[in-house]
Amino acid sequence: MALLTQQKSNLGFFPTPLVELSRLTAILGGPRIFMKRDDMTGLALGGNKTRKLEYLMADAVQQGADTIITAGAEQSNHCRQTAAAAACLQMDCHLVLGGEPPESINGNLLLDNLFGCHIHWAGNNRKGEDIPMIVDKLRKAGKKPYVVPYGGSNHLGSLGFISALEELHFQANSINTNMTHIIFASSSGGTHAGLMLGNHMLDENYELIGINIDKDESSTPFINTILDIANQTAQQLDLQHTFNLDDITLESSYTGDGYGVVGDLEKEAISLLAQHEGILLDPVYTGRAMGGLINMIRAGRFSHSDNILFWHTGGAPALFAYSEEFNPSPVSPTV
Numbered sequence: 275m276a277l278l279t280q281q282k283s284n285l286g287f288f289p290t291p292l293v294e295l296s297r298l299t300a301i302l303g304g305p306r307i308f309m310k311r312d313d314m315t316g317l318a319l320g321g322n323k324t325r326k327l328e329y330l331m332a333d334a335v336q337q338g339a340d341t342i343i344t345a346g347a348e349q350s351n352h353c354r355q356t357a358a359a360a361a362c363l364q365m366d367c368h369l370v371l372g373g374e375p376p377e378s379i380n381g382n383l384l385l386d387n388l389f390g391c392h393i394h395w396a397g398n399n400r401k402g403e404d405i406p407m408i409v410d411k412l413r414k415a416g417k418k419p420y421v422v423p424y425g426g427s428n429h430l431g432s433l434g435f436i437s438a439l440e441e442l443h444f445q446a447n448s449i450n451t452n453m454t455h456i457i458f459a460s461s462s463g464g465t466h467a468g469l470m471l472g473n474h475m476l477d478e479n480y481e482l483i484g485i486n487i488d489k490d491e492s493s494t495p496f497i498n499t500i501l502d503i504a505n506q507t508a509q510q511l512d513l514q515h516t517f518n519l520d521d522i523t524l525e526s527s528y529t530g531d532g533y534g535v536v537g538d539l540e541k542e543a544i545s546l547l548a549q550h551e552g553i554l555l556d557p558v559y560t561g562r563a564m565g566g567l568i569n570m571i572r573a574g575r576f577s578h579s580d581n582i583l584f585w586h587t588g589g590a591p592a593l594f595a596y597s598e599e600f601n602p603s604p605v606s607p608t609v
């Protein structure tokens with residue numbers, strides 16, 4: 275029986291595959307590592323935002339919106355998937371992107387353009403600060419705008435990860451494997467909050483470890499944002515349950531030189547997965563989260579009998595915007 279009865283728009287293909295990474299496991303000397311392939315959700319090259327958008331876009335339709343507006347970084351995966359979702363529903367889409375227009379467009383930004391959305395460059399207002407002003411203009415022009423929150427993370431977006439946890443629960447049972455830990459990149463909170471709720475609602479006790487991607491610079495610490503989304507969602511679902519900060523594991527030691535800056539941690543993880551599993555991680559989120567997982571395994575954080583699930587949240591289209599970081603090493607072929 276499905277945990278949720280809320281309306282959703284069908285935007286992706288589910289369930290996404292659950293695979294075992296046996297070569298990576300062997301290289302690291304155990305524990306067993308599995309991967310949930312949300313890079314394969316199917317909407318416009320995939321990613322975790324598809325699950326959130328299924329609920330958010332249904333709400334937009336229900337409210338009679340004709341225009342979607344959201345915000346993100348220049349290489350935002352969330353914005354790319356939102357632009358595609360708006361195209362599927364034949365709505366206009368406005369993206370408010372941090373920074374200035376770059377000289378050449380690539381990666382997610384190239385795809386945003388293909389979906390025909392309107393791009394507003396917001397300079398230092400990187401987290402959607404300009405949205406109210408644009409909404410105002412759109413209303414004056416007779417439009418009915420719907421604001422999708424930053425990263426798709428609120429009490430509606432997080433519903434997508436309650437269903438996601440239920441999906442994993444059934445898949446893991448069907449291969450008779452009890453996952454002990456779930457590791458994932460955490461950055462706007464909806465994924466983390468949804469997984470916490472799914473754990474609670476299914477009476478599972480997966481140990482959730484979010485790898486923090488961004489340095490905490492705003493006045494509200496990120497862990498409080500996760501908590502707020504989790505409790506707002508619980509309230510909306512009439513769960514009579516309150517989470518507290520102790521329920522959240524957020525690992526913040528892998529933020530390196532900040533958001534979007536690729537270091538050795540990310541590079542090693544990206545090449546290990548590419549060369550031994552044929553799987554593409556992304557430079558900003560999953561490369562960092564997998565780098566964190568590899569580091570924790572080497573540091574002995576897990577026991578040999580644990581089953582680790584890495585949630586691949588997508589993002590590989592951003593690789594194309596990082597081509598200078600991944601120049602092939604100048605080794606000439608020996609044959």
Ligand SMILES: *Cc1c(COP(=O)(O)O)cnc(C)c1O
Nearest residue numbers: 351461462463465559587588589
């Ligand atoms: C947005 C995003 C995340 C983070 O998910 P949140 O729900 O925003 O915390 C992780 N990985 C990728 C590839 C993303 O695009």
